[in-house]
Structure formats: C-alpha cells, structure tokens
Amino acid sequence: QVQLVESGGGVVQPGRSLRLSCSASGFTFSSYGMHWVRQAPGKGLECVAAISYDGNNKYYTDSVKGRFTISRDNSKSTLYLQMNSLRADDTAVYYCAKRSPGGSYYYFDYWGQGTLVTVSS
Amino acid sequence: DIQMTQSPSTLSASVGDRVTITCRASQSISTWLAWYQQKPGKAPKILIYTASSLESGVPSRFSGSGSGTEFTLTISSLQPDDFATYYCQQYNSYPYTFGQGTKVEIK
Numbered sequence: 001q002v003q004l005v006e007s008g009g010g011v012v013q014p015g016r017s018l019r020l021s022c023s024a025s026g027f028t029f030s031s032y033g034m035h036w037v038r039q040a041p042g043k044g045l046e047c048v049a050a051i052s053y054d055g056n057n058k059y060y061t062d063s064v065k066g067r068f069t070i071s072r073d074n075s076k077s078t079l080y081l082q083m084n085s086l087r088a089d090d091t092a093v094y095y096c097a098k099r100s101p102g103g104s105y106y107y108f109d110y111w112g113q114g115t116l117v118t119v120s121s
Numbered sequence: 122d123i124q125m126t127q128s129p130s131t132l133s134a135s136v137g138d139r140v141t142i143t144c145r146a147s148q149s150i151s152t153w154l155a156w157y158q159q160k161p162g163k164a165p166k167i168l169i170y171t172a173s174s175l176e177s178g179v180p181s182r183f184s185g186s187g188s189g190t191e192f193t194l195t196i197s198s199l200q201p202d203d204f205a206t207y208y209c210q211q212y213n214s215y216p217y218t219f220g221q222g223t224k225v226e227i228k
Contacts, residue, residue: 044208044222045210045219047216050217059215059216100170105171107155107170107210108165109167109176111166112164114164
C-alpha cells in the first residue's frame with residue numbers, strides 16, 4: 001500500500017533553515033509528480049511547491065519563491081523541501097502529497113501524516 | 122490565482138441528515154475539482170475527483186456535482202464518522218487552490 005512518511009520538522013528560529021524529507025513506498029515513485037502542501041495552525045490548506053516525476057519541472061507559491069527549494073531523489077524514493085530564511089508565517093504542518101495517475105490534471109490521491117514546522121525565537 | 126469559496130463555513134447537523142456544501146470558483150475550472158475530508162490531527166483524505174467521481178473505498182453516501190464555477194458535495198445520510206472538515210480544491214491550473222473549509226459539527 002502507498003505510504004508517505006515526512007520527517008525533519010521542528011522548532012527553528014526566524015532566518016534559519018530546515019530540510020524536510022518525505023519517504024515514499026508502495027508505488028513507483030519515479031513515475032509521479034509530488035507536492036508539498038502546508039496548513040498553518042487552525043487554518044486551511046495551501047500548495048507550497050510541486051515537482052514533476054523527473055524533477056525537471058518545479059512550481060512554487062509566490063510567498064516561498066527564492067526561499068524554498070523542492071527536489072527529489074528517485075533512487076531513494078524520497079522528496080525534499082529545503083526551507084531557507086524561515087519566517088514566523090511559515091509555521092505550519094507540512095504534508096507531502098502524491099499526484100493521481102492520469103493525463104494533464106492531477107488531484108492528490110495520497111498524503112503523508114505531516115510534519116510540524118514551528119518558526120519562533 | 123483562482124479563488125475557491127465554500128459555504129457555509131460551519132454546518133450543524135444530526136446523524137441521518139442530508140448535508141450539502143457548496144464551492145464556487147472565481148473562474149471556470151471545467152470539472153477539475155476535488156473534495157477532501159479532514160479530521161483533527163490527520164491528513165486530508167480524497168473523497169471525490171473530477172467533480173463527481175467517487176474515490177475507491179469512499180462510501181456511496183458521498184456524491185459530488187457541478188461544472189464550470191459552481192459545485193456541490195452532498196452527504197445523503199450523515200453518519201457519526203462524517204463529522205469533519207471538508208475542503209474543495211481546484212486543479213485546473215497552478216497554483217492549485219483550496220476552499221477555506223466547511224466544518225460539519227454535531228447538532
């Protein structure tokens with residue numbers, strides 16, 4: 001069965017960096033695009049970054065452009081999110097999510113359990 | 122960016138009630154709409170995709186309809202396990218955006 005397991009969250013001071021990982025199993029990781037979605041405490045869901053199956057195409061929401069970098073290692077079935085220059089408003093649970101199978105339009109058919117990032121001095 | 126607006130924000134209902142949640146898109150998204158259920162402390166779970174297709178394993182009391190800019194999620198007979206927050210999401214174009222959520226509470 002599909003499993004996505006995030007790690008790397010924690011408490012970090014403003015301006016510092018953190019790297020999140022998402023270990024995937026139960027499917028052919030190298031065939032699917034992947035996303036990072038975050039949820040601030042008590043708030044809704046926000047797509048932060050996306051990466052194509054081969055890593056050649058990436059997307060970032062405006063608020064993280066230039067600070068966050070999404071990447072993947074298909075040999076390790078692992079997705080990453082490098083977060084630099086962290087701000088208090090980056091505090092959230094970060095989920096990795098798998099794209100659905102299909103053509104050009106994708107929803108998220110599997111999600112990890114999430115990892116909490118708290119940016120605070 | 123495409124804005125997604127859900128209504129109501131909170132809904133109080135009883136077991137057995139028929140419940141309807143509405144989602145409106147700021148521009149046409151054809152049927153590229155998904156509905157997710159989220160329980161406290163858990164990840165969202167896919168219920169409906171392409172506006173009306175039921176994800177495998179999801180009970181048939183859940184249904185979706187709509188196209189263009191107006192969509193609905195209906196629970197035909199609310200069960201105790203259905204008390205949760207529901208989100209719509211458009212995947213017509215980046216950035217994929219979610220509605221603000223509808224919390225279904227026990228009346």
